[in-house]
Amino acid sequence: MAKQVAMGAMMKCSFGAAPSALAVLPANKVLAEGPPAANIMDHVPMVNILPFGACKSLANPAVKAATIAAKGVLTPMPCTPVTPAPWTPGAATVTIANVPALDDVSSCMCQWGGTISFTSAGTVKTMIP
Structure with missing residues (x-):
């Protein structure tokens, strides 16, 4: 059974080098085991979804430019x-x-081709049928 996602849930990106925690603003006034509960609209970059360390996607213009400059050697760049x-x-x-x-x-798709998914929901007891 799926678990409700709340502030602090841990995420990973298929092209990211490090995990990141979901940030949920308390605007909806719904809590899940303490922290604010998330809905599907909590996908705003740099507000809800923070960087995943370095990005390894060649679809990311910064990674592509750095890789070209390194004569074709994949060169990860900071995740945005x-x-x-x-x-x-x-x-x-x-x-x-x-x-x-x-x-x-x-899951959520990044424009640079990565798939963002959860490794931890930030809740333990709140199940969604």
């Missing part, structure tokens, strides 16, 4: 997430602020 679309699929039966709640089986 670009997530234009919400998390998918989200919870089918639970909403927060009239938007599907975010569960730990959802």
